[in-house]
Amino acid sequence: MSVSFRILGSSSSGNCALLQTAHTKVLLDAGFSAKRIEQMLESIGESIDSIDAVFLTHEHGDHAQGLRGLAKRSDLPVYANRDTADAVQAKYCRKRVNWQHFQTGTAFPFRDLRVRSFRLPHDAFDPVGFTFSWGEEGDLFARPGSLAWITDLGYVPAHVREHIREVDTLVIEANYDEELLERDERRPWSIKQRIRGRHGHLSNSATYEALEAILPQSRLQKVYLGHLSKDCNNVALVQEKFAGLGDKLSVEVVDPEIGTSPAMLKQAI
Incomplete structure (x- = not known):
């Protein structure tokens, strides 16, 4: 079974990724306008009409603003907990979104994916991370693999560390450089404290x-470092910081302006 993953964009301005298995294509967050998401998909030979679902982490605009336009596809299921769904519906969407609610902390299937949600420490109503897993041990045609999508969080609590230990591929934020944030003159002290909190x-x-x-x-093999602040971080700084992990696993820094190239996850998955 071929499984591919591509981050269409990830920064403080917007986040969205495409996870594709043999039987499904899903978006992880929708943090750009619907038109921009459609353009991103078209640029890699995909169509918004081929997307089977959206999985939403929380209601902030850099993760959810695309629902304003995507809601026109009434057949497109959007998975979110109830607090996130209510916040997004009220803030962005005139049309009723095809919400599929889950309770934070639960696991559920979606086609050939097994999905688990878990709470993250972030200043949103009920922010979550996700793990996605697929395949079965011993099955030559559907070999197992897994990915965690963990973007916005102020620290990494024990339960999140456990979820990370269980996956092969991780997407996690490296949002800011401490010195650049401290020197930044456009952000007031209160905002800096929020970011650092x-x-x-x-x-x-x-x-x-x-x-x-x-x-x-852990069983980690690949880490994507994303959600970089365009003002208080840059790719070179992150690459330099994480160079020491390069002999232990594959590390890729997501350029805020580019996203990532397609990746085949864990074997000819």
């Missing part, structure tokens, strides 16, 4: 320290 975002150092602690007892 336990319900804000992860700095480069915080993400590095978490991964360094998790790696020895």
Whole structure:
């Protein structure tokens, strides 16, 4: 079974990725306008009409604004917990979204995917991360693999570390460089405190320290570092910070302006 993954875009301005298995294509978040998401998909030979579902982490615009336009597809299921769905419906959508509610912390199937949600420490109504897994041990045609989508969080609590340990591929934020944030003159002190807080975002150092602690007892093979701030971080700084992990696993920094090239996940998955 061929499974591919591509981050269409990831930064403080917008986040969206495409996960494709033999039997389904799903978007992880919809943090760009619907028109922009359609253009991104068309640029890689895909169509919004081929998307089977959207999985939504929380209601902030850089993860959810695309629902304003995507809601016109009444047959497109959008998976979110109830608090997130209510917030997005009220803020962005005139048309009723085809909401598929789940309870945070539960697991459920979607076609050939097994999905698990878990709470993240972030300043939203009920923000979540997801793990997606597929395939079966011993099946030559559907070999197992897994991915975690963990974007916005102020720190990495124990239960999140456990979810990371269980997957092959991880997407996690490296949002800001501490010195660049401190020197930034456009953000008031209150915003800086929010970003640095336990319900804000992860700095480069915080993400590095978490991964360094998790790696020895994990099955991680690939890490994507995303959600970079365009003002308080850059690709070169993140690459330099995480160079020391390169001999332990594959690390890719997601350029805020580009996204990633297609990746075949875990064997000819």
